[in-house]
Amino acid sequence: MERDYPFNKLKIINDPVYGFVKIPFDFIYDLLQHRYFQRLRGIKQLGLTSMVYPGAMHNRFQHAVGAMHLMTQAVGVLQSKGIKITEEESQAVHMAILLHDIGHGPFSHVLEHSLVEGITHEEISLMFMERLNKEFENQLGLAIEIFKDNYVKKFLHQLVSSQLDMDRLDYLRRDSFFTGVTEGVIGSDRIIKMLHVHNDQLVVESKGIYSIEKFLIARRLMYWQVYLHKTAVVAESMLVNVLRRAKYLMHNGIGMFATPHLQYFMASDVTFDIFMKDETVLEKFSLLDDGDIMSAIKIWTQHEDFVLSSLSKAIVNRDLLHIELQNKPFNKQRIKRIKEKIGEEFNLSKDEVGYFVTTDVIENHAYSLTDEKINILFSGGSLKDVSTASDILNLSVLSKNVRKNVLIYPKSVRNWASKL
Structure with missing residues (x-):
């Protein structure tokens, strides 16, 4: 007599940047397998940049999985520091980062306003999430609230979308890896280990300031060497x-x-x-x-x-x-x-x-002084924006909107x- 074993959805993906990436929840596997998400395999992360850097053939699927992996690390670090993140919130924030780019059209940003008018890929991503929420009987409700920044714990949205989110940490490291532009290499592991939450805001412990400085410089270099080559x-x-x-x-x-x-x-x-x-x-x-x-x-x-x-x-x-x-x-x-x-x-x-x-x-500008800041947390609980906490960065240069x-x-x- 055959035994009916439950299907194991907690698979492992072998990622060229991070190595083995574990799918953290059963439902995440269902989203990964959905045809809306599988479509991202056919959309290049960097549009036509492979005409400059032949290795830049990676796709949006890989980036989304990588960002999800970094989210797993970030949630684990914050929980280890006593920040309360429930199982439901953890699954929801994983869904939000996994689906953050699901609304991209062909060649990512290149044709964003060519095939459709007056609508961004973020808005289309939200439409996909709402459609999936309906199909999966409201299992994405909390993820959508986090994605829209309507949830009470604001730091969860910052992990998905901010000047130091899992999206940016992955694409800088991944794009650097596939283009071979080593100036874009960042210490994402150390940055994540230095994350904390203070007054419901995502912050970086002072020991991580040098990693943030390198992150901002790398972002500036990657824009002019890769994204705007x-x-x-x-x-x-x-x-x-x-x-x-x-x-x-x-x-x-x-x-x-x-x-x-x-x-x-x-x-x-x-x-x-x-x-x-x-x-x-x-x-x-x-x-x-x-x-x-x-x-x-x-x-x-x-x-x-x-x-x-x-x-x-x-x-x-x-x-x-x-x-x-x-x-x-x-x-x-x-x-x-x-x-x-x-x-x-x-x-x-x-x-x-x-x-x-x-x-x-x-x-392009590497750092915005008007958006939510990257705040550095010092001993005693004092906060400083990285633009004032850094003693080597010229933030007036990094924040300057360079036009060509x-x-x-x-x-x-x-x-x-x-x-x-």
């Missing part, structure tokens, strides 16, 4: 323009290959209100990943429209446009002359030239344009 910026700008051109052609009745769910978002101007009114929209969104975009772009390389096919070929073959970066805005007269030159060279209309010559502004102006145009006129 000029080659990634130009590739992602081209990808946005390819989608913009495809949507324009489709809206004008020109035949266009696309998977059915991608076709829906290209043919319609999908807004927040449409998401809220039509339950099928979220279902269609849940079918989208990087594969839909790349399969379409490969077909579009043969399209009769010159703009669409040229940009699609350039992305597939990594034959990218030229990019210039500078601190001050580019001369408008110079931009106008470059546009005229491109229009003549490729016989393009003014509107079509706009797909090949674009301007933009990229910006971007000008993108075809390489064929690079030599000519450099003389303008």
